[in-house]
Amino acid sequence: MRKCLLFMLSKSHRDLQERKARRPSVTRAVDLCAAPGSWSQVLSQKIGSQGSGQVVAVDLQAMAPLPGVVQIQGDITQLSTAKEIIQHFEGCPADLVVCDGAPDVTGLHDVDEYMQAQLLLAALNIATHVLKPGGCFVAKIFRGRDVTLLYSQLRVFFSNVLCAKPRSSRNSSIEAFAVCQGYDPPEGFVPDLTRPLLDHSYDFNQLDGPTRIIVPFVTCGDLSAYDSDRSYPLDLEDGSEYKYTPPTQPPISPPYQEACTLKKKGQLAKEIRPQDCPISKVDTLSQPLANPQCHSLLGSEMEDNEMNYSS
Template identity: 65%
Template sequence: WSQVLKKKLEGDTLPPKIVAVDLQAMAPLEGVIQIQGDITKLSTAEQIISHFEGELADLVVCDGAPDVTGLHDMDEYIQAQLLLSALNITTNILRPGGTFVAKIFRGKDVTLLYAQLKIFFPNVTCSKPKSSRNSSIEAFVVCQNYAPPKGYVPTMINPLLDLSYGSDNEFSSPNRMIVPFIACGDLSGYDSDMTYPLEKKSLDPLQPPISAPYRTAISLKQKNFYNKVS
């Protein structure tokens, strides 16, 4: 996303300030401030905020996702916590009227997230890119026109969302939030649920992983470590 934003904003009168955060090391990208850290930690949030030097951001995007376990309830919960951390940081650095875009897993409790996001953004849309598989619960929320509640004071200490809720929190019909759903993308392109034959000539990645977490596993597999009988 840093590359896309940098390309989109090239040529602006004022050079944009882009701050990128990732758990893994990132290849240097000219014009982008990079932070290797965990957005769920206060120290990382403070580091992000420090780069804005009192200024406010126009846009915050979050493509973070956990390493899925296959336990859908657990994966959805962890993803919601990542979105919570991104939203926490966003309330500290986003200007009024700004936009927040984040990956979301559309699980059974997703309506709670929608309702909480509507507290801060009057316009919340769930968008499903064409590049995302139909079988995947992945989608993106596009939250526009940031307008925090009157008297709200941003903090990095207290969580904004509490996913531990019971039936007593269910809203009656007049209070339910209906979030518009949009399937976006070019329908004439590749279908993400189809398998296509590989092209005869393959291209190497422009930037391979710097320190891939799966490197050790590949090395052990090449040495037939997993085939040995103890």
């Protein structure tokens, strides 16, 4: 019995050591489109425990300071940004590049998917400048009609590509994440931020053979975690009373700040009379109105006049 127990313990220890050996060591990570900084914070906590971990966060917007994170306020489509990232790593390439960025959605799914694909390709383009061979790349995607073409482009640069859907992502959302492992660019490839990766002459219906890629779809995440499609009561399990706490770090200069200020002053839904709009009758008939509020008011007034004439 004792020999059996010792054998089981030694086997478990050996399996643990093998898993650690297979686990890629990440000491340098880049977070693109990082604001407000949640991914950078988690990366800093994960690789900072290794002692020499470094995280560089890049975004056009300002971010609150985070321990262990170097922030670059810059454009990911500029070569100067890629050079600054490498400079912070003292000339060494990154082990991991992540991108959780997304455009401001319009509600038009085709437009949103196209903009997200362009953003991902911009992130991939700068990743080819800063990522080491064998490195990993993780980015948000919208699974639309042409997503298979995007997978094909990623497979050109990585040996393994899969589509991951975390539990924290709503089932009704087309959001997912492309997890790319084993960075291996084509032979003779020279990274160039001035040349886009996306060739608009491609037609997926004409692709065949190795160019037509089917990427595996996997669900990931802790199944015991909160489900984003469910509503949970505010009552805590230990019986303590729920108390609201403000966010740890509110947004810095958000685009909706002006609208919130006007709403607090009661000026957001202020009614504008037609006579206050400096628009002539000629402009009304020949040109689109610049003020949508005036347009709606004048439009309703014209409809009332038409009803009066018809009666």
